[in-house]
Amino acid sequence: MSTPHLDALQRDGFVVVPNLLSPSEISHYRSIATKATTKTRSGGWPHFRTVPKQFPPWPTTPPPASEGGIWGVQHLMHPDMEDRQSFAKCYFSDSILKVVEELLGVKDAGPDEPLVMELFNLLVAPETKDFELRWHRDDIPETATAEEEVAQLAAKSPGGKQSHAQYNLALCPDASLIVVPGSHRRARTDAERNAEPYAPSLPNQLIVQLQPGDAVFYDSNILHRGVYKGKEEGGEETRLTLHGSFGLKAVGEGDDEKKKVRATAVLQHGVGAWVHREDASFGIGERPEKMRANLVAMGTGEGIGYSLQG
Template structure:
């Protein structure tokens, strides 16, 4: 029988896990401080990998736009990069068994197998823009909005054979967060005519739900779910109002997997962010246990990212 987490994910397209990291713990405080430092470094131009307002998808600009003109950044990329201050704390969290055990349940892995099936993928930080509110348009992560109903149906089926994806992704809030908006159940069907014809930034679609997270809560969600993000600007001179860890963990493909086509699609989704440019470096090893190195090796095997292109545009 599928677990409660998997049942919720398959039915609704997302599952919320309260207090995955207790907000009263020292671990939480250390992680939040590392995230705050990473955000400050990125806002001031010290850290060169970021997501900028008003762009939604990669490739990202190489310079941080002035906050007064567009709002600055809305994300910090590559928390596991060898040069990232606080990398050790981020790695402890990313490879924590509390996270990976949920991933294994959602991906239906056989825990008795000795071979490492999980793949290190992406680990980033979502933050509040400065001076300007910002919103992402309604989207599915790997299915273009231009897809016809027939194309959309085929893509949904190919990306979740047997009702399971080849990866799991999540948000963990270090501040209270109500930024993610989803349409429950939409990961299992094509868009309705109302959804297809709606403005990409429509404030309210029928049946939508705001995923409200308290600090320490996590939400795992199917990347095929129809969703968007709404980012409230931080108060000028105030503390960071959004620090949300955004991670994905994949499953290693085998000869009996979904085929070369799906492998290329997943490689594009991951490597388009530039992780392949540094994950193979000699100083990229983690000091948090052998499992992390096996997962990193599985990512190295995915490729460098040269010539993979981009999943979505805009």
């Protein structure tokens, strides 16, 4: 079976998939994403990412626009999110699942669903000021030695096999993600290790350019950062990027430490607090419910901690 997306991901640590959404889908999702963002900025939705904090936990009240406000809206598929069924149709769409299945080596879902529903959030432009994320890998702390990095990278994707698929799906032109191609397979170089956390450039870095409807799937442990250009307070949204991930149920079975690492990466965002609710069913088919059940089986996330600090 041809696997061009997986080949690119394994080689480079990321792959851009163009035109995952049709023009009508882009228009629809941009509309409901704008509505969700406006509600969150005004304090009407309690789940968000706030400037200047990079990693969870985030504050419970959004900062004022003069301080940057929010840079993300969390839990688009939460039972209390107004357009959650539309967001769920996007998350579980055939076009996205086709790429996810290729990346995770799923040939036939069968009766025992191998995929795990994980996260579906929205990344947005802060107001009045720019905001930058520091260089990082999602699951490996910057304090890791070269030997620890190599060991952890190998453990998280043994033989190049992916344990989860993570992506950004743009609804507006997006050049926010910066990566160092190939860094998902090696320890940091001396230049990378000694660079300032917010260094504007690293050798061989690449700015991922997305047009509306394009997605980038990337290894979460590639060396990467985000640059968020601020927008005018109250002005049109200039960044609306859907940020999602799927896990692979089979990975880590019989290995409690691997299970804990992935559970922490997912449940630290608070999804375990609502995914088990009776009203959390999506009503859009059997597979989404099986994937949701696989997430419920991971636990609530209470006391599990956080992957990174800051």
